[in-house]
Amino acid sequence: MTTINGITADQLRSIVERIERLEQDKANIAADVKDVYAEAKGNGYDTKALRSIIKLRKLEAAEREEQEYMLDVYMRAMGMLPELD
Amino acid sequence: MTTINGITADQLRSIVERIERLEQDKANIAADVKDVYAEAKGNGYDTKALRSIIKLRKLEAAEREEQEYMLDVYMRAMGMLPELD
Amino acid sequence: MTTINGITADQLRSIVERIERLEQDKANIAADVKDVYAEAKGNGYDTKALRSIIKLRKLEAAEREEQEYMLDVYMRAMGMLPELD
Amino acid sequence: MTTINGITADQLRSIVERIERLEQDKANIAADVKDVYAEAKGNGYDTKALRSIIKLRKLEAAEREEQEYMLDVYMRAMGMLPELD
DNA sequence: CGGACAAGTTTGCCAC
DNA sequence: GTGGCAAACTTGTCCG
Numbered sequence: 001m002t003t004i005n006g007i008t009a010d011q012l013r014s015i016v017e018r019i020e021r022l023e024q025d026k027a028n029i030a031a032d033v034k035d036v037y038a039e040a041k042g043n044g045y046d047t048k049a050l051r052s053i054i055k056l057r058k059l060e061a062a063e064r065e066e067q068e069y070m071l072d073v074y075m076r077a078m079g080m081l082p083e084l085d
Numbered sequence: 086m087t088t089i090n091g092i093t094a095d096q097l098r099s100i101v102e103r104i105e106r107l108e109q110d111k112a113n114i115a116a117d118v119k120d121v122y123a124e125a126k127g128n129g130y131d132t133k134a135l136r137s138i139i140k141l142r143k144l145e146a147a148e149r150e151e152q153e154y155m156l157d158v159y160m161r162a163m164g165m166l167p168e169l170d
Numbered sequence: 171m172t173t174i175n176g177i178t179a180d181q182l183r184s185i186v187e188r189i190e191r192l193e194q195d196k197a198n199i200a201a202d203v204k205d206v207y208a209e210a211k212g213n214g215y216d217t218k219a220l221r222s223i224i225k226l227r228k229l230e231a232a233e234r235e236e237q238e239y240m241l242d243v244y245m246r247a248m249g250m251l252p253e254l255d
Numbered sequence: 256m257t258t259i260n261g262i263t264a265d266q267l268r269s270i271v272e273r274i275e276r277l278e279q280d281k282a283n284i285a286a287d288v289k290d291v292y293a294e295a296k297g298n299g300y301d302t303k304a305l306r307s308i309i310k311l312r313k314l315e316a317a318e319r320e321e322q323e324y325m326l327d328v329y330m331r332a333m334g335m336l337p338e339l340d
Numbered sequence: 341c342g343g344a345c346a347a348g349t350t351t352g353c354c355a356c
Numbered sequence: 357g358t359g360g361c362a363a364a365c366t367t368g369t370c371c372g
Contacts, residue, residue: 006129015125019139022118029111030364033104040100044091051366054104119353132354134243136362141240144233151226158219177299185295189288189309196284203277204370210270214261217371221345224274285347306349 002009037047075081087094126132160166172179211217245251257264292302330336 011128012130015121015130015135016138016142018121019118019135020142022114022121023139026111026114026118029107029114033107033111036100036103036107043096045097045100050100050104053101054108057101057105131243131247134240134247137236137240137243141233141236144229144236148226148229148233151222151229155219155222155226158216158222162216162219181298182300185291185300185305186308186312188291189305190312192284192288192291193309196281196288199277199281199284200369203274203281206270206273206277213266215267215270220270220274223271224278227271227275303349 037050040050041047072081076083122132122135125135157166207217207220210220242251292305295305296302327336331338
């Protein structure tokens with residue numbers, strides 16, 4: 001078998017195809033998102049406002065996560081939870 | 086029912102949730118792509134070269150697509166295809 | 171001399187003016203491009219086809235460039251070119 | 256001479272080259288702008304603030320232009336300037 | 341005016 | 357950790 005540095009053409013092809021497949025899926029979903037916004041717009045929604053809502057909720061989710069993380073840190077510091085390795 | 090400009094809270098919630106679900110899917114796929122690159126790197130692949138291959142194939146695909154479009158334009162200009170409505 | 175964090179008003183003015191001058195030049199050229207398309211349209215050219223030709227040639231150029239880059243990467247991998255510093 | 260719908264290959268070539276040349280000039284200037292920002296950053300400037308200044312001045316210039324235009328309109332309405340043809 | 345296309349801006353990632 | 361690079365998102369522009 002043709003091999004360069006322990007890499008076969010089939011392995012390379014497999015990797016490239018996996019990535020391309022995933023990128024395609026990602027693009028499809030991005031198109032779906034666009035469709036949802038377009039549909040919403042057609043139903044009288046202000047897409048700019050919609051995007052703001054989405055962004056705000058994302059920030060809030062990140063903030064919640066951060067708060068939970070801090071709570072965890074404090075509880076460990078106070079010996080209310082086992083130390084991490 | 087509480088309605089503002091013909092928009093109900095339920096409709097809004099539905100749209101927001103659909104988008105957030107899609108965005109989540111997209112993020113998951115992006116993470117998968119990252120994993121594939123990381124795995125490839127672990128197997129001795131040069132990720133820079135890999136990305137270059139992907140990019141090149143993407144350019145080739147775009148070029149093919151554009152050529153088909155050009156052919157279509159030319160054939161219409163020469164009356165070999167029906168005009169678009 | 172009035173200086174804030176080692177920055178003088180004159181330096182700032184100079185930078186802003188350089189950028190604005192360059193942006194103005196860029197806008198002028200963009201207008202020239204518009205003119206060329208308009209003139210071509212007046213002479214019976216299909217601007218959509220023209221733009222397609224430009225786009226196709228751009229894709230070809232990008233592809234050539236990427237291929238040269240790939241060749242370089244491969245040759246380095248095979249020890250046919252010196253490693254970069 | 257080979258002619259399609261009164262269009263010669265030379266004419267087409269000329270147009271395409273003119274556009275590509277202009278686009279190249281535009282790209283060069285864009286690169287120059289990037290350089291100026293990079294240089295400014297190296298000298299301790301906050302590029303984000305710089306961009307804000309540029310944007311603000313652009314808005315102010317547009318506003319001044321608008322105000323002059325309105326003044327002109329008013330003066331014409333009051334017979335203080337000759338009517339436009 | 342609305343939709344497509346391009347430009348600019350921001351964000352995330354990778355290498356150093 | 358940082359800084360440059362590339363991708364994504366947003367914004368503005370231009371044509372139909």
